[in-house]
Amino acid sequence: MTMINAYDPAGAGAVPERERQMIARRQRLLGPAYRLFYENPVHVVRGEGARLYDPNGNTYLDVYNNVACVGHSHPHVVEAIARQAAVLNTHTRYLNDLVLDYAERLLACFPPALAHVMFTCTGSEANDLALRIARAHTGGTGFIVTRFAYHGVTGTLAGMSPSLGEGAPLGEAVRTVPAPDSYRTEGDVGARFAQDVEAAIADMKRAGIRPAGLIVDTIFSSDGIFPDPAGFLAPAVEAIRRAGGVFIADEVQPGFGRTGSHMWGFARHGITPDMVSLGKPMGNGHPIAGLVVRPEVVETFGRTVRYFNTFGGNPVSCAAGMAVLDVIEKEGLLDNARRVGAHLKGGLDSLAQRHEVIGDVRGAGLFVGVELVRDRASRAPAGDIAARLVNGLRERRILISAAGPAGNVLKIRPPLVFSEADADLFLAAVDEVLGGLAQ
Numbered sequence: 001m002t003m004i005n006a007y008d009p010a011g012a013g014a015v016p017e018r019e020r021q022m023i024a025r026r027q028r029l030l031g032p033a034y035r036l037f038y039e040n041p042v043h044v045v046r047g048e049g050a051r052l053y054d055p056n057g058n059t060y061l062d063v064y065n066n067v068a069c070v071g072h073s074h075p076h077v078v079e080a081i082a083r084q085a086a087v088l089n090t091h092t093r094y095l096n097d098l099v100l101d102y103a104e105r106l107l108a109c110f111p112p113a114l115a116h117v118m119f120t121c122t123g124s125e126a127n128d129l130a131l132r133i134a135r136a137h138t139g140g141t142g143f144i145v146t147r148f149a150y151h152g153v154t155g156t157l158a159g160m161s162p163s164l165g166e167g168a169p170l171g172e173a174v175r176t177v178p179a180p181d182s183y184r185t186e187g188d189v190g191a192r193f194a195q196d197v198e199a200a201i202a203d204m205k206r207a208g209i210r211p212a213g214l215i216v217d218t219i220f221s222s223d224g225i226f227p228d229p230a231g232f233l234a235p236a237v238e239a240i241r242r243a244g245g246v247f248i249a250d251e252v253q254p255g256f257g258r259t260g261s262h263m264w265g266f267a268r269h270g271i272t273p274d275m276v277s278l279g280k281p282m283g284n285g286h287p288i289a290g291l292v293v294r295p296e297v298v299e300t301f302g303r304t305v306r307y308f309n310t311f312g313g314n315p316v317s318c319a320a321g322m323a324v325l326d327v328i329e330k331e332g333l334l335d336n337a338r339r340v341g342a343h344l345k346g347g348l349d350s351l352a353q354r355h356e357v358i359g360d361v362r363g364a365g366l367f368v369g370v371e372l373v374r375d376r377a378s379r380a381p382a383g384d385i386a387a388r389l390v391n392g393l394r395e396r397r398i399l400i401s402a403a404g405p406a407g408n409v410l411k412i413r414p415p416l417v418f419s420e421a422d423a424d425l426f427l428a429a430v431d432e433v434l435g436g437l438a439q
Contacts, residue, residue, distance in 0.1 A: 014040050037401065038394045047072025050415045050422055052399065060397045063414045063426050066367075069256050069281035070327040071417040077284045080323035081316055089316040092119065093308060102318040105325060107292065109263050111272045114292045119313025121287045123252040123279025124152030127215070129291050129307075130248045130275045131156060136301040138244055140212035141173045142204040144197055148179065148405045150222040151215060151250055160215070163222045163405075173209050175200035179223035180232060183360045183371060184379060190232030197236045201243045213274075214240040214247050218265030219254040224404035225362060225369030225411065227259065233269040246297060247271070252279030252289075253367070257328055257416060260338030260365025268364065284324050288317035333416040337365035343420045344368060344412070347427040355434045357385055366418055369403065370410035381406035385437060392433035398426055 015023070019041060026034070042060065046053040049071040052060040062072070070077065084098070092099060103117050120126045135141060143160060145151065150163040158164055159171035170176065177196040180189045201211050214236060220226040237247045254265030255278055266273050276292040290313065301307070311317070328334065345363055348370055352358040359373035372389070374380040383406040390410070393400050403411040414422070 019043050037399075039391045040394065042394065042399065049074075050418050058397060060399050061422060061425055063398060063400045063412055063418070063422075065399075065415060066253055066258065066413045067280045067285045068415050069258070070284050070324055070331070070333060071415045074284060074323075074327055074417075076327055077286075077320055077323040080319040081286060084316045084319035087315075089314050091308075091310050092313050096315055098315050098322070099313055099318050102322045103313075105322065106290070109325075110276070110292055113272050113294055114276060115295050116293050116298055118291045118293065118298075118307065118309075119317075120289045120291065120309050121312050121317075122152075123250075123277060123289045124154050124157055125309065125312065126252075126277040126279065126289045126291045127152045127157055127248070127250060128154045130215070130277055130293075131160075131213075132305070133275065133291075133293065133298050133301045134213040134246050134248065136304065137297050137299075138210070138212045138246060140210035140245060142175065142201075142209040142211045142245075143171075143173065144175050144177060144200045144211070144214045144240065146179045146216060146220060146223050147176045148223045149176075149215075149217065149220075151217070173204070173212075175203055179220050180226050181224065182226055182228055182362065188232075189226075189229065190235050193232065194235035194239050197239045201239065201245075211240065211243045211245040213245045215250055216248075217250040217253055218269070219259065219364065219367055221253045221367070221411065221413070222403055224371065224409040225367065227265075227268070227364040227367070228362060230268045231270050233266070234271050237269075237271050237273075246274035248275045248277065249273035250277050252277060252281070253413070254364075255279075256281050256324070257334040257337055258365055258367050258413070260334065260341045263334065265364075282324065283317055283320035286317055286320035288313065288321050328416070331417070336418075337416050340418055340420055340423055341365040341368065344423040344427070347423060348430075351427065351431055351434070354431070355438070357382060357434060357438075363412070366412075366414055366416060368412040370412065371404075372408045372410065381408035383407040386410060388437055389430070389433050392436070393429055396429045396433070398429045400426075 043054050044052045045055050050062050052062050145160050148163045150161045151157045158168040160174050177200050180193040182189050249266040251264050257263050274294050274297045279289045282288050348361040357372050360371040362369050372382040372386045374382050386402045386408045401411050403409045
């Protein structure tokens, strides 16, 4: 994956000496594979709500970090973690009421058909577990993903995450399909996506591969953020099930109320998946994740495999997860995502009237994509302009990133406590930077 807004040592003239020394130390200690955001990397020491702070006390508006879904260092979550850590933290092979209480409460947020939850520490582990269960249930090995998907960092999932780049080649039984690009697709987006899935299934069968499943991030965030029209996923889900496979909804990014209208991204499409993977927003960044499954889908796997995850779903993690659900409910964050997201999207639509480089604005709740193009007639991606915008916003202490194969889609995904005032601050900065780039 090309990180169009990443730190480049060759062009680091503006980076302060203290941070240069930290970068050199980081590279020496952590090795060459890590990357930093921005031409001038950000050094943060504290977070609160939708704000991050550097060592000099400067404030940064966070418009990107979905993991801290209820806000950085939320006091209710912090207190729950500390309280439980002072009492007990151990694995799930002992009986513990808190683990079961949390499982019961989490499952109550899902359709009744999804009646089991299996805990992990990361979204990658959850997706890896989903693949194992799908193989056991279907007897197949073939999986379908979108062409710039990201689903995790295990060896198997790297081979199902084309956005990681050439260093992570696709698995032999993996097939890719174009993302449901509502900006460039003529006609019915859902019908076209289903046709592409059917073509991938046919290609598998020609190669002697039995389909096991279709896995998608239900807002297609790495592909460029494609939430609409609501309902378009249903025909593709029907197609994979007709072929004997299962549908896995990757809710690591769109889940926990981010889309504003529903708790989960898949619900916007009127479907119930066979499995749903969850990631670290589940614990506001604490390492808890999980897989929610239909009982009949996990039956074969559960009968033939001894599953355990040493600290997946430990009591401290479950306390964090319970606290996140408390905050979402008590602070009305689902409604906040809907209301502030609509305000933000409306402001971006207004900016599009003044800046020709904005080709499309699309989103659901507090997950919005802004596609930057060279001109609206050709819709040619403008990844270089997106990089300049991202870095220009960073210099104004606004933190954001970009997505899509060309890195030209502004990826707006702030903590769910983001306010209308925060949105206005962000919109003003985007307007200012784009105005400067046009001169």
